[in-house]
Amino acid sequence: MCRMCLVEVGRVQRDRATGQVVMEGDKPKIAFAPKLETACTVPVEEGMHVRTLNSKVEAARKDVVEFLLTSHPLDCPICDKGGECPLQNLTMRHGPGTSRFIYGEKLHSEKHVPLGTEDNALIYLDRERCIQCARCTRFSDEVAGDHVIGFYERGRKIEIVTFSDPGFDSKFSGNTTDICPVGALTTKDFRFGARPWELINSASICPHCPVGCNLHVNTRRTGASGKFEVKRIMPRQNELVNEIWICDKGRFGHHFTASPDRLTTPLIKKNGQLVEASWDEALDLVASKLKAAGSSVxxxxxxxxxxxxxxxxxxxxxxxxxxxxxxxxxxxVQKIGIGVGSNFSAMGNPHTGAGGTTIVVVASDLEEEAPIWWLRVKQASERGANLIVVNARPTKLDKYAAKKITYEYGDEVNAVDGLTDAVKGSENLVV
Ligand code: SF4
Ligand code: SF4
Ligand code: FES
Known part of the structure; x- marks a missing residue:
């Protein structure tokens, strides 16, 4: 835990003997804890007061930055996170500028560690840069439900390891490189590929599955060819679709855009031969043919x-x-689709009025077919939505289901018919 988010927390005071709220005038009395607490791990409580900016908090943050830098390499100029690194920003804001620690006493750890085998690892770890914040392990455990990475050892020796085979066996592993606040976790795909400030950012939508996750496509002009190439794909926040996550297929499956087999110039058939044409020529031709065809096209x-x-x-x-x-x-999408106005964020959440939602997943392995829907259905079920999984074989969603219905292959329709009466009365039904 990095402890960079230390804040002063006050809670409603209660009388120890009676448990009654202590009043100060017409308001509950707020008692501030003597020690600072980490904002990212403390659950919100009714009546809680949080001081994020005062001299006590500022002093603690300054000390934490100095402490974090005692074992952090000074390699920002060659670090992939440089330019978009929260630790760089925090050091600029809170850092003392000099260190009381001796450079020679810094702990040196392994660099360029593939989390998996050299051939198949998608994610690389630079152990020296890790500030042990636990964001990556918490994401994998709590959001993705994949218990495949964790901390090993104690104290200054603590390090991230993967214990799955193959290593870091998760369809959402790339998200940890976005949330890692330093350059400890990077993707094999992008590391040493470009500096973030050289990239052009274009909003886009993932083409690989029905979820349609919102993306940023980062491109850069290459020196050799002068052409733009896709350097990386990043998630674009949309709470109604993908929140701030994407799956590894969406993140890493972009190399087809640079395939030499792709058509990059329009071709027009002239005298039975396809010949290269300009875009203006091709579009004019298509427009004239469409106009001529009228409503028959x-x-x-x-x-x-x-x-x-x-x-x-x-x-x-x-x-x-x-x-x-x-x-x-x-x-x-066409045959099943998502109900009009359905909002995954609300499902199973009693505060949104959709606490009693029932979600029925039929004949689909969501983790394979629509990974971010899998993530969102899992979250909804953890919040309290009633999940029914209907499938001929086991899927990873089964352990989050309140009910699992197994049918023989080919008997899908009967299985769904049998369900119809049971779920008829449910509100906010998404199938
Ligand atoms: S690898 Fe990154 S996200 Fe994981 S604990 Fe280290 S600094 Fe935090
Ligand atoms: S779930 Fe993955 S493949 Fe599907 S749209 Fe999102 S990023 Fe693309
Ligand atoms: S402990 Fe809260 S952000 Fe690191």
Whole structure:
């Protein structure tokens, strides 16, 4: 735990003998604890008061930064996190500028440690940079439900290790590199690939599954070819879709964009041969043919497009368009879909009025097919939503389900029919 978020916490005071709230005038009396507490681990309480900025808190943060730097390498110029590193920012804000510790006494640990084998590891660890904040282990345990990394040893020797085989066996491992507040965890895909300030940021949507996670595509012009190439994919926060997470497929599955087999120039058929053309020429040709065809033309769109693209596509064809459902997971959206207005964040949450939500997952291994939906359904179930899993085989969602219904392959329809009466009365049903 890094302890950088130390704050002063006050709670409603209660009489030790009676348990009654002690009043000060017409308000409850607030008693501040003598010691500071870590804001990121203390559960919120009714009536709690938190002081985030006063001389006691500021002094503690300054000391914590100095302490963290006692064993932190001074390699910001070559560290992948440099330029977007919370520890750099905190050092600029709170750091003393000089250290009372002797550089020669710094602890030196292993660098470039693949969390897995050299060939298949997606994530690399630079142990020396780790400040033992536990964000990565808490994410894996609490958010992803994958108990595959943890702390080993004690005190200054403490280090992150993976104990799964294969190493760091999680479909969400890349998220730990986003939340690691230093350059300890980096992706094999991006490390030493570019400096963050050289990247151009474009908002996009993931094309790999029906979830449609919101993304940032980071591109950079390459010196050799002068062309832009995708350097990394980062999550873009959208609480209604993917919160701030993406799966490893969405993060690392972008190299097809640089495939030499991709068409990069429009081709027009002339005299039976496909010949290269300019975009203006190609678009003019398509526009003239569409105009000439009038209402007799019909558009088929692939399931990998975003809703926004579908909207524009339909407009282009004056409504004469359909989703060709066998491409890119579109069939899942078209045949099953998400209920209008459904909000994963609210499901199972009694404070949103959707505490009694029932979610039924039929014939789907969400972790494989729509990983972020898996994450969100799991979270909803942990909050109290009633989860029913209907499948012919075991899936990872089973352990979060209140009920598991197993059918024989081919008997899906009967299984769903049998369920219909049981869930008929449920509100906010998402299937
Ligand atoms: S690897 Fe990063 S996220 Fe994990 S404990 Fe170390 S500093 Fe924190
Ligand atoms: S869950 Fe993964 S594959 Fe699906 S849209 Fe999100 S990032 Fe892409
Ligand atoms: S202990 Fe709270 S952010 Fe590190």
């Amino acid at each position: 019909y558009g088929l769109a692939g399931g990998r497009l975003s809703n926004e693209d579908f909207y524009e596509f339909r407009k282009l064809f004056n409504g004469n368009a359909a989703l060709y459902s066998r491409m890119g997971g579109g069939d899942l």
